[in-house]
Amino acid sequence: MHGAAAPHVSHVILGWSPLVVALAIFVLTYAVIVTERINRAIVALLGAGVMILTGVLHQNEAFAGIDFNTIGLLTGMMVIVAITQKSGVFQYVAVKSAKMVKADPWGLMVMLTLVTAVFSALLDNVTTVLLVAPVALLITDALRLNPYPYLFAIIFASNIGGTATLIGDPPNIMIGSAVGLTFNQFLFNLAPVALAVLSLTLIPFWWFWGRKLSASLELRAQVMAFDERAAITDMKLLKQSLAVTALTIAGFVSAHSLGLEPATVAMFGAALLLLLRALGQSAEHQSEQVHKSFAEVEWVTIFFFIGLFIVVAGVEKAGALKILADQLVAVTGGDLAATAYLILWASAVISAVVDNIPFVATMIPVIQNLGPVVGAENLNTLWWSLALGACLGGNGSLVGASANLVVAGFAERAGHPIRFLPFMLAAFPLMLMSIAVSSLYIGWRYL
Amino acid sequence: MTLRALAFGPSPLSLAADTPVREVLRRMLEERINHVALRGTDGRFAGLVSVQSLLNRIIPASARMEHGLADLAFVGDALPMLLAHFNEVVEQPASALVSEAGTLLRTDTPLMETALMLSRSQGPLPVVDADGFLVGVLSSRAMLGFLSHQAESA
Numbered sequence: 002m003h004g005a006a007a008p009h010v011s012h013v014i015l016g017w018s019p020l021v022v023a024l025a026i027f028v029l030t031y032a033v034i035v036t037e038r039i040n041r042a043i044v045a046l047l048g049a050g051v052m053i054l055t056g057v058l059h060q061n062e063a064f065a066g067i068d069f070n071t072i073g074l075l076t077g078m079m080v081i082v083a084i085t086q087k088s089g090v091f092q093y094v095a096v097k098s099a100k101m102v103k104a105d106p107w108g109l110m111v112m113l114t115l116v117t118a119v120f121s122a123l124l125d126n127v128t129t130v131l132l133v134a135p136v137a138l139l140i141t142d143a144l145r146l147n148p149y150p151y152l153f154a155i156i157f158a159s160n161i162g163g164t165a166t167l168i169g170d171p172p173n174i175m176i177g178s179a180v181g182l183t184f185n186q187f188l189f190n191l192a193p194v195a196l197a198v199l200s201l202t203l204i205p206f207w208w209f210w211g212r213k214l215s216a217s218l219e220l221r222a223q224v225m226a227f228d229e230r231a232a233i234t235d236m237k238l239l240k241q242s243l244a245v246t247a248l249t250i251a252g253f254v255s256a257h258s259l260g261l262e263p264a265t266v267a268m269f270g271a272a273l274l275l276l277l278r279a280l281g282q283s284a285e286h287q288s289e290q291v292h293k294s295f296a297e298v299e300w301v302t303i304f305f306f307i308g309l310f311i312v313v314a315g316v317e318k319a320g321a322l323k324i325l326a327d328q329l330v331a332v333t334g335g336d337l338a339a340t341a342y343l344i345l346w347a348s349a350v351i352s353a354v355v356d357n358i359p360f361v362a363t364m365i366p367v368i369q370n371l372g373p374v375v376g377a378e379n380l381n382t383l384w385w386s387l388a389l390g391a392c393l394g395g396n397g398s399l400v401g402a403s404a405n406l407v408v409a410g411f412a413e414r415a416g417h418p419i420r421f422l423p424f425m426l427a428a429f430p431l432m433l434m435s436i437a438v439s440s441l442y443i444g445w446r447y448l
Numbered sequence: 449m450t451l452r453a454l455a456f457g458p459s460p461l462s463l464a465a466d467t468p469v470r471e472v473l474r475r476m477l478e479e480r481i482n483h484v485a486l487r488g489t490d491g492r493f494a495g496l497v498s499v500q501s502l503l504n505r506i507i508p509a510s511a512r513m514e515h516g517l518a519d520l521a522f523v524g525d526a527l528p529m530l531l532a533h534f535n536e537v538v539e540q541p542a543s544a545l546v547s548e549a550g551t552l553l554r555t556d557t558p559l560m561e562t563a564l565m566l567s568r569s570q571g572p573l574p575v576v577d578a579d580g581f582l583v584g585v586l587s588s589r590a591m592l593g594f595l596s597h598q599a600e601s602a
Contacts (some may be wrong), residue, residue, distance in 0.1 A: 096522060145532070227522050415509040419514070
């Protein structure tokens with residue numbers, strides 16, 4: 002997570018304790034982020050600035066604390082997806098999958114769940130639901146079905162699917178980057194349990210909704226008449242995007258053996274796709290296209306990450322996270338199993354109510370400090386526990402993940418609002434079920 | 449100079465805000481007009497319903513909303529779907545078609561601001577007086593006619 006920090010002794014203003022000042026900034030920053038009264042990027046950048054201004058960190062240390070591998074990976078993938086979605090491929094896949102099940106309501110729910118989970122494993126969750134939710138709303142509109150169960154399923158699938166790979170969810174990107182875990186390691190260790198959780202989650206979906214959903218043959222014929230090929234608006238772009246995406250995924254898979262980092266793979270893929278799009282265009286048109294592509298990067302998220310990394314670097318340098326790690330050891334006695342389960346369940350419950358990104362950013366150095374206690378060879382167990390808890394915990398409430406709020410926004414604009422409490426009453430138990438499954442998996446595979 | 453200097457078009461047909469959309473549409477088709485003004489119970493201007501706003505409500509929400517579907521070419525004709533939405537919309541009161549953020553002009557709106565608002569609008573804009581009563585509508589054509597006349601007179 003961190004580059005080499007220049008040695009610098011903190012000279013905090015007024016001679017105050019660096020630990021106290023750093024913790025105060027940390028708690029205040031996180032508290033304001035949780036209230037959502039101020040844009041989180043603003044809060045994170047302010048927190049970062051105060052860390053430097055008060056003398057806890059020198060600017061060099063602050064910059065060294067920024068995980069540019071995470072930043073590069075996120076930015077690169079955002080550019081690739083922003084360009085790819087213009088081809089209409091995501092709408093094609095969603096409509097095609099609906100037709101594969103003959104627009105059967107329960108089949109539609111299963112297919113949308115699977116499509117969302119797969120997309121989410123390869124793209125970020127917010128982008129996935131931005132692409133799938135509108136098509137889901139259209140199809141349920143055509144079938145005269147209540148979209149609520151489908152949107153609920155999309156929320157769950159996006160968080161479960163994102164758990165499966167290095168690039169599926171920001172917590173995994175941060176963990177992988179900080180610790181050096183590869184795309185393949187995430188795939189081999191987390192994809193199996195993500196698949197199991199997804200499959201098991203369909204059971205209560207069927208029980209509560211699936212068995213009661215129905216649509217007339219006439220309405221289903223209407224959906225069957227959709228022409229998914231017409232959803233492809235730019236065939237040339239589709240071919241270019243699919244080629245670059247395949248190359249990028251291949252790059253992630255082989256990155257470790259090639260001595261490459263994920264950010265290099267993602268940014269190179271983005272640059273390649275931009276080049277392919279630019280070929281044959283006038284300079285002015287190229288400039289316009291590049292500008293539009295970069296404009297679709299979620300810069301708010303990127304700067305939020307930058308600020309956050311600096312804030313965490315401040316508390317880490319002040320020693321607060323070492324203290325937290327020691328407290329964790331005191332509670333669990335340094336026992337690997339107890340520590341793993343505590344991290345898994347605590348991460349899940351916390352991630353259900355607060356943004357999992359700041360939480361994971363804080364936990365990474367804490368867990369790194371546990372190496373001497375549990376043994377460096379056992380640390381991966383804790384990383385998988387953190388990843389599972391942080392990603393799956395996002396299903397626990399509407400505020401558990403950004404993708405959840407995006408879907409809720411769509412639902413509201415479509416006239417079918419998803420209310421916080423009703424959602425949580427259904428979602429929280431389901432999330433706990435997924436963590437129970439994850440506990441069994443962790444125990445069976447690593448303990 | 450304000451838009452009092454311009455020639456407003458006559459006030460469009462005015463109906464009560466709770467008039468069913470079905471009746472509003474019937475009058476639009478019968479009288480071959482594209483806009484109907486709505487008035488509240490106090491007689492004040494309550495919004496402008498256009499054929500555009502009506503058609504917009506018939507389109508699936510997934511295509512109307514921000515970050516929604518950019519095109520519906522893959523849906524095909526989908527006449528049953530259009531009719532289903534049409535039948536839902538026409539049963540609503542006309543006030544349901546009016547956006548709260550609808551643009552309107554006031555009789556004391558400066559000329560440049562008026563020109564800017566018209567340039568951003570897809571149709572004529574309602575003009576209300578200080579008390580909120582409709583006094584007419586102003587179209588881009590009227591603005592251009594005024595400027596043309598001013599240029600010739602100069």
